[in-house]
Amino acid sequence: MNAESTASNPPLRAAARPVPLFSPGRVATIASGTVTQLVRMKTFYFLLAFALVVVAVGNFNLPATPAKELSMIKKVSFGTMDLFAWLFAIVATALLIPRDQEDRTLYTILSKPVRRIEYLLGKLCGVLVVVGVSLVIMYGICATMIGARESLFVSAEIEAMAANGGYSQEQIDEQVGLIRQQGLRPELGLAVLASFLKAAVVAAVTIFLSTFASSSLFTIIVSILIFLIGHAHTMASSFWLHSSDNSLFVQMLVKVVKILIPDFQLYSFSEGIVQGEAVAYALVGQMGLVTAGYLVVFLLLSLLVFVDKEF
């Protein structure tokens, strides 16, 4: 009798399902939530400012050759793109964890079977998706402007040279080639990738800082400082060493800074691509691996702090 009733009635408490150690699905859910959160913050509005910058630069009327004018448009557009990418990565990442704490979303998420590494990775992926989408849109705006100016310059140059009559087809082709060299080329996509890789490392550093920071403002300021030091230490170290006559203290300080702070200057290889230098794909691949290393290490560091945190 007893045995029968036990068999027909379900147990009062269902056996706990085993929770996988790591679930990409959960990471994707947190990432998509982060994207929604950032979109609701109206973060994409900065694209309007970018479009204005590009249009303004595209309409500068300088006494320069078409090639130089195109080069200037590219430099300003890609420079601004890079600036927006890393600044956005810092601000967005710095706001996320404190905002989740304020909204109490963090407690709801962590009370579910969600591992802390999944939460951190989800947040980072969400920021990177928004940075990536922004960069693609900015590249689209910039490519439209460069393409339009390039075709305008090319047709004007052909028309002017043909009207002059003193130029051979070969000379016209040579002149057009010079303009096209500074125009829209597929390699420019790698310059965008370089900005993305830099923004990814910046976001990883910021997420690490935000795990122990007391406020978003602190995280933003310290992240920007780290970014500036990371960019400058290679340039500044030779200057300091020279001005201090290679003092031992300065040498030690430079070494410590170099070990602790990422070298962001390496990512400036995008400038070479923008200026029309030939791309060394193997080097770009190696930069991707270095970036992956930074992401793994800074996520682990974030986890080390975040795992002990009581909410």
Place this chain on the structure above:
Amino acid sequence: MLVLLALFGLVRGPVEDRLREELVASKLLTPPPAQGAFEQMGQSALMGTLGGLRSLVATFLTLEAFDHFSSKSWDDLRQSYQIITALEPRDETHWVSVVWHLGINATANMETDERLPAFERKRRFKEYAFQAIEFAERGIEQLPESSAIRIQLAEVYREKLKDDCATARVYGDIIGLPDAPGYARRFHGYFMARCPGKEKEAYAYLMALYREGEQQHLPTLIKEIKNLEEKLDIPGPRRIPDADPDRPKKAPKRPPNLLPGDILIPFTREDLRRIHG
């Protein structure tokens, strides 16, 4: 935590150093600006540079330099280009622009600026021309294969300093460079021909060009060869057969059956005399 960070730093250090060297060698990464450039930069430019905004700072300074050009503030323009070229030493257009601004525009301004006394204009004219030459030499040091910088430098020697020997030397340097214009070979010869003491060498060089064929038989080349033939007293049979392009062509012989008033008669005077005789 610090141990992990330090370990990672120690591992990535050599990798990043090697990557930096390779990126600099492949010209994708610009080497750090010279120390002098740091001292000359304003605070904002310095911060921008240190913050990885070299291109943006350089572009902003280019616009500032254009402003100096508009207001003819040549010393400020030079100062701006000192920093621009230090920030982006591999951008050929910066070097070409500064040589053009100082070597052509600033010197032209000194030729015409009535507000300055004549001796001061002359002094500044030379000063700007030599500053342009100095920039060009630094640019060539950075970009040894650049013909655009050399073309601009040759223009300064040719148009402003009227130094035919230096002009010939610079055009000579352009020959053989990857993007050398076709006229560089001829110009090298033309200016060598005008350089005192180089006449024989110039004659041999221009004759070699002349012998390349009809496509080289341009009026200036023929004129320069003719001048050298006179100067070097080349014997008649060895002189080129072409006419001097500057001498007016001889009027065609008037046909004998053409009467004054351009009336053409079907017989010559000889025929008429024969008929009447």
